[in-house]
Amino acid sequence: MLVLPDRDAAEEVAQALGERFGLDEEPRLLRDALAGEDDAEDAQWLVVLRDERGRLDPRELDEFAGEWEGWREEP
Template sequence: MRQLLVFEERDDAEEAAETVAEWHPWLGIPKVVRETLAGEDDAEAAQWLVVVEDPDDRLTREDLTRLDELAEQAGGWREQE
């Protein structure tokens, strides 16, 4: 399962990626990528994503709650793919 933590600021995304790697070293360091919002031409409308790959579905409900809280601290949110 893939979890996406969405942030407006790159610094927040990079900090969250480091935190996730500390909490769950078996996941490795999540990728930080920039995604432009659909229909937006303005570069300022881009979001920063922390891509948390969990191919074995090892993250528990409690882990997902912690990811939600981590994202929310910086005004972000979590999406599941």
């Protein structure tokens, strides 16, 4: 799972993931409101991807997410 600061970044990341890493299935985008916050401006966006074959290198994903000021988290 990749955590991004806004929806635009999450959408760009989801598209670029397929291009760079050749994913088998399209990542899902989810809005993750920060605890106690109702304002959409304070939401993070999650890009959820499956890697059942273990082909994706966690360090590469960390660097990739960092290009959009995001980071990788284990589910």
